Amino acid sequence: MISPDIIIVFVSLFIVFIGLGFYGKYWRRGDLNHVHEWSLAGRKLGTTLVFFLIGADLYTAYSFVAIPSGVFAKGSLYFFAIPYVMLTFAVALVAMPRLWTLAKEKGYITASDFVKDRFNSRTLAIMIAITGIVAELPYIALQIVGMQAVLTVMLAGYANAQVAQEISLLVAFVILAAFTYTSGLRGATLTAIFKDILVWITVIAIIVIVSITIGGFGNVFKAVGNNYVTLSDNLVPAYATLILGSALALYLYPHAISGVLSAQSAQKLRSSTALLPLYGIGLAILALMGILVYAVPGAMNFLSGFPESSRGILVVPSLILYSLPSWFSGVALLGVFVGGLVPAAIMAMAQANLLTRNIIKEIKPNLSDKSEIQITKASSTIFKFVALGFVFSVPATYAISLQLLGGILIAQILPAVFCGLYVKSLRKMPLIIGLLAGIISGILMVEFTNSFGQLTSSLLKTMFGPIYIAVIALGINLAISFGGSMIQKKIDSKKNTEQ
Amino acid sequence: MHSKTRYIILALLILIPSAVNLGVPIYNRDAPELFGMPFFYWFQTFWLVACTGFYLAYSKLVEKKV
Numbered sequence: 001m002i003s004p005d006i007i008i009v010f011v012s013l014f015i016v017f018i019g020l021g022f023y024g025k026y027w028r029r030g031d032l033n034h035v036h037e038w039s040l041a042g043r044k045l046g047t048t049l050v051f052f053l054i055g056a057d058l059y060t061a062y063s064f065v066a067i068p069s070g071v072f073a074k075g076s077l078y079f080f081a082i083p084y085v086m087l088t089f090a091v092a093l094v095a096m097p098r099l100w101t102l103a104k105e106k107g108y109i110t111a112s113d114f115v116k117d118r119f120n121s122r123t124l125a126i127m128i129a130i131t132g133i134v135a136e137l138p139y140i141a142l143q144i145v146g147m148q149a150v151l152t153v154m155l156a157g158y159a160n161a162q163v164a165q166e167i168s169l170l171v172a173f174v175i176l177a178a179f180t181y182t183s184g185l186r187g188a189t190l191t192a193i194f195k196d197i198l199v200w201i202t203v204i205a206i207i208v209i210v211s212i213t214i215g216g217f218g219n220v221f222k223a224v225g226n227n228y229v230t231l232s233d234n235l236v237p238a239y240a241t242l243i244l245g246s247a248l249a250l251y252l253y254p255h256a257i258s259g260v261l262s263a264q265s266a267q268k269l270r271s272s273t274a275l276l277p278l279y280g281i282g283l284a285i286l287a288l289m290g291i292l293v294y295a296v297p298g299a300m301n302f303l304s305g306f307p308e309s310s311r312g313i314l315v316v317p318s319l320i321l322y323s324l325p326s327w328f329s330g331v332a333l334l335g336v337f338v339g340g341l342v343p344a345a346i347m348a349m350a351q352a353n354l355l356t357r358n359i360i361k362e363i364k365p366n367l368s369d370k371s372e373i374q375i376t377k378a379s380s381t382i383f384k385f386v387a388l389g390f391v392f393s394v395p396a397t398y399a400i401s402l403q404l405l406g407g408i409l410i411a412q413i414l415p416a417v418f419c420g421l422y423v424k425s426l427r428k429m430p431l432i433i434g435l436l437a438g439i440i441s442g443i444l445m446v447e448f449t450n451s452f453g454q455l456t457s458s459l460l461k462t463m464f465g466p467i468y469i470a471v472i473a474l475g476i477n478l479a480i481s482f483g484g485s486m487i488q489k490k491i492d493s494k495k496n497t498e499q
Numbered sequence: 500m501h502s503k504t505r506y507i508i509l510a511l512l513i514l515i516p517s518a519v520n521l522g523v524p525i526y527n528r529d530a531p532e533l534f535g536m537p538f539f540y541w542f543q544t545f546w547l548v549a550c551t552g553f554y555l556a557y558s559k560l561v562e563k564k565v
Contacts, residue, residue, distance in 0.1 A: 082543045083520040086550045090513050093554060097561075211534075218535025230539045231527050240523045267562055274554035277547045284544040 002154055002321065002329075009330025010154070010337075013198070014172075017338055020194050021179030024187030035373055038184035039109055039353050040262040049189055051272040053346075054259040055279045056192035060139075060343040061146025063283050064336050066400055069312030071290025075227035077235055079287055080242040085280045087247035091418075092273050096251060097266040098421045110350070111257050111417045112358035118420050121428040122362055127435055128413050129358035132254040133351045133383075135410040138402035139253070140347045140387035143340035144169065145313060145396045150337045153317040156302075166392060172341060173388050177381045180345045185262055188345045195342050198335030202320070203282040205332070206289065210323050214295040221291070228291050237465035245470035249411040252418070254350030255343065289319050298322035309397055344384060352380035401455035405446055408458065408470040412438035415481040430484025438477030445469045505560065512557040516550045 028044060036043060045053065063081070070078030099114065108114050112132070116125035151168055155161040179187045214220060221229055231239055250256055263269035293299050293315050299322040303311045320332040356376040361367050367375075391399060416431045445460050446469055459466035519525060526546075529537040 076539060079540065079543065082547065086547060087517055087520045089550070089554060090517050093557060094513060216535045218532070221535065221537055229529050229537045231523070236523045236527060239527075240521050243520060243523075267558075270558035270561065271555075274558045275551060277550040277554065280547040281544060284540070284547070288540065 002156075003326050005327050006154065006321075006330040006333070009327050010334045013331065013334045014338070017191055017194055017334075017341075018175055018179065020190045021176070021183060021187040024179065024183030024190045027186050027190060034369070035109055035353070035357075035376060036107070038373060039258060039349055039376065041185040041189055043104065043262055044264050045189065045262045045268075046264050047268045047272045047275075049193075050259065050263045050269060051275055052193045052196055053185075053189050053262065054256065054272065054276060055196055056188075056342050057253075057256055057259055057346065061143040061336075061340040062139075062403070063286055064316050064339055065146040065149055065313045066142065066403065067283070067287050068290040068315045069400075071228075071287050072293065072312045072315045073290075075225065075291075076229065076231050077227075077239060077242075078290070079284075080239050080246070081287060082280055082284050084243045084246040084250075085283060086277050087243055088250040089273050089276050091247055092251045092260075093270060095418045095421055096260045096273065097270055099257070099417075100260060100263060100266050100269050102421075103261050109258075109261065110254065110353050110357055111252070111413065112354055115416050115420060116358070119416065119426075119428040119431065121432070124416060124428050124432050124435070125358055126362055127432065128416060129354040131409055131413055131435070131439070132252075132354050135406040136254055136347050136351050137383070137387060137390070138399055138406045139255075140344050140383070141390050141399040142403045143344040143347070144388055144391040145399045146340040147172065147337050148391065148396065149313045150317050150333050153302075153314055153321055154333060156305075169388065169391075172337075173384055176341055176345055177384050180349060180380060181377050185258065185346070185349065188342060188349070189262075191338065191345075192342050195335060195338045198331060199339055200282060202332035202335045203285045205324060205328065206319065207285045210289075210292050210296065210319070213323060214292065217292075220295040224291060224294055234465050237467055238459050241468035241471045242459075245411060245468040245474070246407060248414055248418075248474065249407050249470060252410045252413050253347075254354055255347040258346060258350045258353070286316060289316055293319050296322055313396060313400075344387070348380045348383040348387075349376075351383045352376045355379050397454075404455060404458040405443070408442040408446060408473060409439055411470040411474050412442065412477050414474060415478055419478075419481070425485050425489060426481060427485045427488045430481050430488060433484060434477040434479075434481035437480050438473045441476050442469055442473035445472065509557060509560055512553050512560070516546075516553045519546065520550075 028042065067078055067081045102108065102114060106117060108117070110129070112125045112129040115128050116122060147169060148165065151165040152161070155164050158164065211217060226232070251260070260269060263272070296319060299318045302318050302322060303314060306314060317333060317336060320329050320336070324332055353376060356372055356379060360375060361372065412435050415426070415434055420426060446455060446458060449457050449460050449469065458469050460469050460472060526539055526542045529539065531538055533541040
């Protein structure tokens with residue numbers, strides 16, 4: 001059982017977090033009855049704030065839970081997260097300032113707004129909105145799994161731990177829903193800064209303290225298996241395609257696009273994107289925790305009390321508990337806890353924008369601005385609780401599996417969104433067929449790889465070795481989108497000459 | 500600067516770091532170690548700093564009026 005001072009520190013800092021969330025309403029005041037004020041903080045965020053806000057999307061429970069957990073169980077393969085974030089910023093530097101400029105000019109709030117305008121196709125815009133909403137849901141669920149991991153470690157040994165955990169999560173979500181309702185993206189930005197400060201302190205403290213107590217990294221790497229030191233040759237294609245597929249997908253997620261569009265200028269967006277790889281250093285340290293934990297007997301002993309499948313997600317919180325001084329554990333655990341909470345808020349807001357602007361408004365075009373903002377606020381609340389209900393009703397490993405599938409789905413909007421920014425010759429019909437083909441083939445390949453059972457792998461065995469399915473499905477999608485557009489162009493020009 | 504040269508430099512500032520990131524065999528080795536950490540891990544962490552350099556140069560060059 002943990003000492004009460006951890007809980008005191010944890011709760012006090014959580015109160016500060018709540019205060020900041022509500023204060024967001026008054027920060028850089030704007031009329032929050034306008035969608036762009038509520039959802040994009042009035043498009044006024046400078047280099048530093050965009051850096052923190054998009055950084056908050058990176059340091060999600062994905063980095064605290066899924067990556068260290070993968071490294072812990074499978075070894076170096078899961079270190080792909082580091083080159084992946086580096087590559088994703090290269091993609092972002094090329095694509096996002098252009099999207100920002102168009103969005104500012106024409107008032108877009110979502111990627112779907114852009115697609116509708118660019119290709120003059122409601123069908124394609126609605127399909128992209130649905131893909132975004134569906135892919136985002138397991139991502140929110142994963143955040144909750146991360147928060148759950150913190151609570152599991154904190155409450156271990158107490159009576160009624162399960163009930164206490166569910167009540168704590170519910171309370172946290174009610175508070176989160178209340179301040180995103182009133183403050184919008186401003187609340188999320190302020191709390192993102194608070195969260196990032198805690199996270200950076202934690203990451204630096206862990207790496208310093210753990211490496212001193214275990215007497216250098218050398219011993220750990222000698223003690224663990226070879227698959228923790230480097231990649232075996234047959235995993236090289238998997239590593240490279242996981243980097244590529246994830247890097248192309250990250251900035252297609254609705255929450256990443258909201259973050260980008262909240263920047264004050266394309267120039268500020270570029271500067272903050274260029275600096276974001278530095279964030280990856282913290283991510284690299286967290287990933288290494290999956291290996292270093294093997295050298296911390298207290299943490300390993302604690303983990304052995306849990307079923308093998310759930311040990312991975314507890315690596316970071318238990319390492320915090322068993323290597324840092326107790327008051328400091330409270331700070332670090334809260335950092336991880338709100339590290340799930342803040343992105344969950346941003347994600348639910350982005351989903352709500354897609355639902356309201358790109359689905360409901362398409363069906364009821366004469367929606368007033370006032371109803372639009374009301375529906376957006378209400379649905380962002382609903383999406384949070386849908387994700388929470390999902391986590392309460394299925395095992396934690398399901399959230400991680402579905403997150404794998406989400407990544408494959410979101411990558412399929414790349415031809416319309418990214419290629420649409422630069423390539424003039426693309427047509428709507430081939431894009432629609434390509435998107436469908438990408439999604440269907442992606443789902444089928446995932447199901448086939450996992451023998452139609454529980455989803456644990458997103459790598460398809462091919463003659464070139466295991467390949468990340470998102471990349472194959474995207475290849476099919478791109479071939480149809482570009483090939484189809486070329487054919488259509490030829491048919492059109494033939495028609496013109498015949499006339 | 501000539502606009503074509505500028506364009507090539509911009510492309511290289513994006514393509515060089517990306518080629519290294521995707522060229523997994525370049526860094527998939529255990530030696531030389533740094534403080535006991537295999538090359539695989541410390542190189543990719545170090546490369547984050549190098550990438551920041553490339554990307555900052557790219558964004559400065561894009562902003563520059565020709």
